[in-house]
Amino acid sequence: MAKKRATMKDVAARAGVGFKTVSRVVNGEPGVSDATAEKVRKAAKDLNYRKDMTAGNLRRTEGRTDSIGLLVSSVGNEFDSRLHRAVEDAALAHGVSVFAASTDEDAERERLLALTLVARRVDGLVLMPSGDLSFLQHELDLGTPVIAVDRPPTGLSIDTMMVDNDGGAHASIAHLVEHGHRRVAVLTHLSTLTTAAQRIAGARRAWAEAGLPGSALQVVTGLSSTEDTLRAVSAVLGSAEPPTAIFAARNAISVGVVRALQSRGLQREVAMMGFDDFDQADLLDPAVSVVGQDPAELGTLATERLFARLEDPSLVVEQVVAGTELVLRRSCGCGA
Amino acid sequence: MAKKRATMKDVAARAGVGFKTVSRVVNGEPGVSDATAEKVRKAAKDLNYRKDMTAGNLRRTEGRTDSIGLLVSSVGNEFDSRLHRAVEDAALAHGVSVFAASTDEDAERERLLALTLVARRVDGLVLMPSGDLSFLQHELDLGTPVIAVDRPPTGLSIDTMMVDNDGGAHASIAHLVEHGHRRVAVLTHLSTLTTAAQRIAGARRAWAEAGLPGSALQVVTGLSSTEDTLRAVSAVLGSAEPPTAIFAARNAISVGVVRALQSRGLQREVAMMGFDDFDQADLLDPAVSVVGQDPAELGTLATERLFARLEDPSLVVEQVVAGTELVLRRSCGCGA
DNA sequence: CTGAAAGCGCTTACAG
DNA sequence: CTGAAAGCGCTTACAG
Numbered sequence: 001m002a003k004k005r006a007t008m009k010d011v012a013a014r015a016g017v018g019f020k021t022v023s024r025v026v027n028g029e030p031g032v033s034d035a036t037a038e039k040v041r042k043a044a045k046d047l048n049y050r051k052d053m054t055a056g057n058l059r060r061t062e063g064r065t066d067s068i069g070l071l072v073s074s075v076g077n078e079f080d081s082r083l084h085r086a087v088e089d090a091a092l093a094h095g096v097s098v099f100a101a102s103t104d105e106d107a108e109r110e111r112l113l114a115l116t117l118v119a120r121r122v123d124g125l126v127l128m129p130s131g132d133l134s135f136l137q138h139e140l141d142l143g144t145p146v147i148a149v150d151r152p153p154t155g156l157s158i159d160t161m162m163v164d165n166d167g168g169a170h171a172s173i174a175h176l177v178e179h180g181h182r183r184v185a186v187l188t189h190l191s192t193l194t195t196a197a198q199r200i201a202g203a204r205r206a207w208a209e210a211g212l213p214g215s216a217l218q219v220v221t222g223l224s225s226t227e228d229t230l231r232a233v234s235a236v237l238g239s240a241e242p243p244t245a246i247f248a249a250r251n252a253i254s255v256g257v258v259r260a261l262q263s264r265g266l267q268r269e270v271a272m273m274g275f276d277d278f279d280q281a282d283l284l285d286p287a288v289s290v291v292g293q294d295p296a297e298l299g300t301l302a303t304e305r306l307f308a309r310l311e312d313p314s315l316v317v318e319q320v321v322a323g324t325e326l327v328l329r330r331s332c333g334c335g336a
Numbered sequence: 337m338a339k340k341r342a343t344m345k346d347v348a349a350r351a352g353v354g355f356k357t358v359s360r361v362v363n364g365e366p367g368v369s370d371a372t373a374e375k376v377r378k379a380a381k382d383l384n385y386r387k388d389m390t391a392g393n394l395r396r397t398e399g400r401t402d403s404i405g406l407l408v409s410s411v412g413n414e415f416d417s418r419l420h421r422a423v424e425d426a427a428l429a430h431g432v433s434v435f436a437a438s439t440d441e442d443a444e445r446e447r448l449l450a451l452t453l454v455a456r457r458v459d460g461l462v463l464m465p466s467g468d469l470s471f472l473q474h475e476l477d478l479g480t481p482v483i484a485v486d487r488p489p490t491g492l493s494i495d496t497m498m499v500d501n502d503g504g505a506h507a508s509i510a511h512l513v514e515h516g517h518r519r520v521a522v523l524t525h526l527s528t529l530t531t532a533a534q535r536i537a538g539a540r541r542a543w544a545e546a547g548l549p550g551s552a553l554q555v556v557t558g559l560s561s562t563e564d565t566l567r568a569v570s571a572v573l574g575s576a577e578p579p580t581a582i583f584a585a586r587n588a589i590s591v592g593v594v595r596a597l598q599s600r601g602l603q604r605e606v607a608m609m610g611f612d613d614f615d616q617a618d619l620l621d622p623a624v625s626v627v628g629q630d631p632a633e634l635g636t637l638a639t640e641r642l643f644a645r646l647e648d649p650s651l652v653v654e655q656v657v658a659g660t661e662l663v664l665r666r667s668c669g670c671g672a
Numbered sequence: 673c674t675g676a677a678a679g680c681g682c683t684t685a686c687a688g
Numbered sequence: 689c690t691g692a693a694a695g696c697g698c699t700t701a702c703a704g
Contacts, residue, residue: 018675055697076421085412354691391681
């Protein structure tokens, strides 16, 4: 049962060659006669030899492990898991495997996970920052690329791939204003997260540009659960001057708003738009209009940047802002 | 820039101790005086020392890497990503990291990915089987646990955690029959996948038990894209004796059916039920009834089984069949 | 074309 | 309480 795994030495002994020759055959290096190579391959097969990548990396000059780490809010999230898939594809194209883990937006957990990944000597890190990242400065100096996705990093000057949060929110609010809405509620998550702050800023900018009074744009922040969202919808709808449209700054909030509106039978009375598309948004009644962003694009860009930086560490730090797209369906009252 | 990473030797030199002492302090082993330990910790901090887990594993007797591999259809799928999150949580509780990858239901890709994981010496594997797994027999013999989730394995006798596909489909069809449906269409994915086969079997069993003629239960298999589903719905609805209810054997098919029905304005005329719940199913109009299963439960069970087997390799192979739950909403015509 | 030696950064097994 | 030696399974750098 608990036999030992065959090593190159075992294969060499069985094939009657030196074990360096086995190394050559296993790695497809030149300089081995066909006959010898064949003997080695047979021996390897007989013994079910499986090369130990981790042992090889140790001595190798650049010390690559051909693995990278990915840290997102939660690998179970719709947005994050799509981004994950894109990262996997980009990594696989380089023969690299990915360790994925969830920070739950918790800075301390993020730190622990990142440090574990470093202890595993991943070749690089792609992360959706939750807390201060200065503890990674040393790894950066040592040449381990760290790339931020979806949110700007704090405490570290690194490549960042994010979406135009300000622009997307701006376009969305401008669209609502254009269609006659003069009282709008903006429902967001924790405003300490940059995505929320930028979306609020974009919304306010569009509002101001339209020359509308700031007081008519109600901004509610800090919504983290569905219950929070339901309560917030109750509150804004129950206010003296209720909004005629709601802008949900995030996926989960959009879904909460739909639920709240449906339970009041107001889904056709109150307009809504959300930031980030979500599953079945187009099948709802009315279909929900959103600011579309592409998590896969962010994942691909980030991972490719990671490999580019591995090739050339002197690359200048860049920030890529991917565009958003207004996906107009029915919920904003203007038809698709 | 490309300085070298500090090793235990470097730390030892700076602290003026032997490097075995550094090893003791770093690993929290006893037998080091407080004063010495403090010196070592300071030196480690000064040098930004990060232990190399991969090097340690090499010499370690049991040779654990504290990593496991997870292979699912796609880490970007709703079902798979939820399962992934549960696996991560269970693994993290053991201080273990997870390599996740997507097979795309492709046997050859699955084989390559699994072998890479073995080359990385993961402590175990959790996978949603797509092809024959006999190539892993040797690893199994060597004591690397392999656990199947969601689908029974082929070519390997291993622990399997799956859902009661037959029972769930049976309950669903029985429910439709009970509510008066006498012509039903069953729309499924590739019937070579056991989940499809089992769901078809359960549906047929319920149908037969109700004493209904087999010809009134139309079974369409092999649907793999949304287009396939739309076409299939067209076909069954256009047949001489169209069904009054549709049973969608899988997530993606349910969504396709909803789309097809909505585009015809038939969502209230034709009843439907799906296997596996999906996001926003309860917010659709009408809300979609489903056979609910819990991917997180499967992930948790599988991962815990993996660790149990690591502790005790002599455990007898078991198959766990998790129950399903009928989530009755509006689409089956019977109200919630 | 082939192989013996040294070394990667640790842990194990011993010796003081 | 502390450290020197050997070894994990490979790759590197040489020598034949």
